[in-house]
Amino acid sequence: MPIENYLLPGEKILFWSDFQVTYEEAKYKIYITSLRLVLFGESGLVFKKEDIITEGFRQITALQFT
Numbered sequence: 001m002p003i004e005n006y007l008l009p010g011e012k013i014l015f016w017s018d019f020q021v022t023y024e025e026a027k028y029k030i031y032i033t034s035l036r037l038v039l040f041g042e043s044g045l046v047f048k049k050e051d052i053i054t055e056g057f058r059q060i061t062a063l064q065f066t
Contacts (some may be wrong), residue, residue, distance in 0.1 A: 003040050004030055006052055015036060018063050054058075 003013070008063040017030040021039070028039035028051070037060060 006038070006040070006054075007033065008035060014064070024052070028053070 003016075007013070009034050012034045013031055014034060015030075015032040020027040020029055020041075022028075023039060028041040031038040031040060036054050036056045041051040043049050043051070043064075
């Protein structure tokens with residue numbers, strides 16, 4: 001299932017990463033939308049498992065990249 005299926009009505013993708021980041025030992029692509037920050041991960045070859053983490057911009061106070 002593509003990331004578009006998880007977007008809210010009227011929400012638009014403004015930026016997406018060409019690379020993956022690791023969060024809690026899982027790999028995600030980063031999407032910045034008009035409403036929130038989205039981490040979207042897929043795993044599995046035959047049976048795809050999707051994992052999504054979202055945070056509204058008001059809830060984000062800092063970001064750290066290492």
